[in-house]
Amino acid sequence: MASRPKPHDHAACVSDAMARAEHICAETGARFTPLRRRVLERIWAGHKPTGAYEILEDLGRDDGKPVAPVTVYRALDFLMAHGLVHRLNSLNAFIGCPRAGAGHEAVFLICEDCKRVAEIDDPAVGETLARDAADQGFSVSTQMIEVMGRCPDCQAAAHG
Amino acid sequence: MASRPKPHDHAACVSDAMARAEHICAETGARFTPLRRRVLERIWAGHKPTGAYEILEDLGRDDGKPVAPVTVYRALDFLMAHGLVHRLNSLNAFIGCPRAGAGHEAVFLICEDCKRVAEIDDPAVGETLARDAADQGFSVSTQMIEVMGRCPDCQAAAHG
DNA sequence: TGATGTAATGTAACGTTATAACGTGTCAAT
DNA sequence: ATTGACACGTTATAACGTTACATTACATCA
Structure with missing residues (x-):
């Protein structure tokens, strides 16, 4: 294990990202609501670009209740506006920003x-x-x- | 007229582009079919990024017969593969390449x-x-x- | 405390962009 | 004349994103 090139403690990496997000929102007075948190968590979950509809389906699966596209897009807009996620235009997908906060x-x-x-x-x-x-x-x-x-x-x- | 900042002889600019396209296709043995030509002409017509469905509607208008999306996308794929047009990912649109041929x-x-x-x-x-x-x-x-x-x-x- | 304003979310319908799967025509080379 | 490659047609559907309007949550302050 010690010689593996990338141990990558994923749980820690995700919880770091969430902590940063919380911090940034607190600083700017933005509301880091449960929905927004869940979307951000989902985005960080895979360390891969994630499509809006992929997020949508996961959210719906979590709690029987289906979620509408607009709900996800609104959360994504919020997260982008606060520099917490980026949109990858060439993939129509979103990814967490590891440098959130730094413009x-x-x-x-x-x-x-x-x-x-x-x-x-x-x-x-x-x-x-x-x-x-x-x-x-x-x-x-x-x-x-x-x-x-x-x-x-x-x-x-x-x-x- | 002589003092206008950008005379821009559009007709010439478009016909140049078409001539270049013909030349490039001839060189590479690619078939510059009427459909592909029409799509390229339409893209050059405005000097602005053009959406696939915009092209589609124009083609359909030209000759009563409607055109299917896939038809347009295939032509666009061809044109991109030969460096004649670029796709602008941030706009989901296409634009003619003024330097076609030069990789x-x-x-x-x-x-x-x-x-x-x-x-x-x-x-x-x-x-x-x-x-x-x-x-x-x-x-x-x-x-x-x-x-x-x-x-x-x-x-x-x-x-x- | 409860009226009020604003931000967040819900709901339904719709619009836009792109591809899949399969069939038909065209044309050149053998 | 057949074969094979390529272009195009047809139909259906997937994938992505927005508009419009209703409702709920939450803070604030009279």
Whole structure:
């Protein structure tokens, strides 16, 4: 066990994320309601991009009562507005933000095999883009950078 | 007329694009069928991102006969595969590639006001991303970079 | 305390985007 | 003339997202 590359205490990682969320909401006076909490938990559960309807079904399963799409989307909007989750446009899916709280322009590395996502944060990318945009007289408000490819694990698994 | 900032001979610009497309397909032995041509023409018609269903309706209007979604998506797949159009993930829309033929990792500047899109091509961005990815042992296959903001015209119009 | 305002959630219907599965036509090469 | 590959047609359905309006929860302050 000691030699495994990624022990990854998942339970701890999730509860960390929830604690951060609670903290951020408390700070900003936002209401971290049970529904929002459940949606965020569900998103963190797999460490993978999660579709809105996947969340929806899980919530419905939990407590017999089915949940409407709009309910999930509202919670997702809240979570995004507070920087707790990101939307991955290339997948129509959502993922928990490991740097929640730190305002950032994230770059996502999306593994085409295992679908896991790494979030990196290189200010140089945003700066370069901002400069390029400025050269055209274009003023930037937000960015979306998603890089598709293969994660180290999957490269190894393909004994590449 | 001589002093207008952007004369932009649209007819010429579209017919150039079509000629390029024809050339590229001829080179690669791909079949530039009437349907594919019509879809590409429709995409170029507005210089704006165009939704698949918008194309679909226009095609149906042209010749009484309605067209099925899958027909349009197949044509779009073809056009993308040959680098003639790009998909804008943040808009679920498609736009003609002004650099068709030149393999490239494009960066899109999308104006939130007028929806027009500029495609820029700064190799530095891709290189930085590739380096960042490599640092994580991640091998890149494709990228998607979409920058939202305001184009020069719309900034001026807002007398910003 | 109970009237009031606001934020959150519920409910139903609908709109938009995309694909699956399978059949038919077209055309070139053998 | 047959075969095989590819393009396109047809039907159905999956997947994703929003609008509009009703109801409930909760804080606040007269």
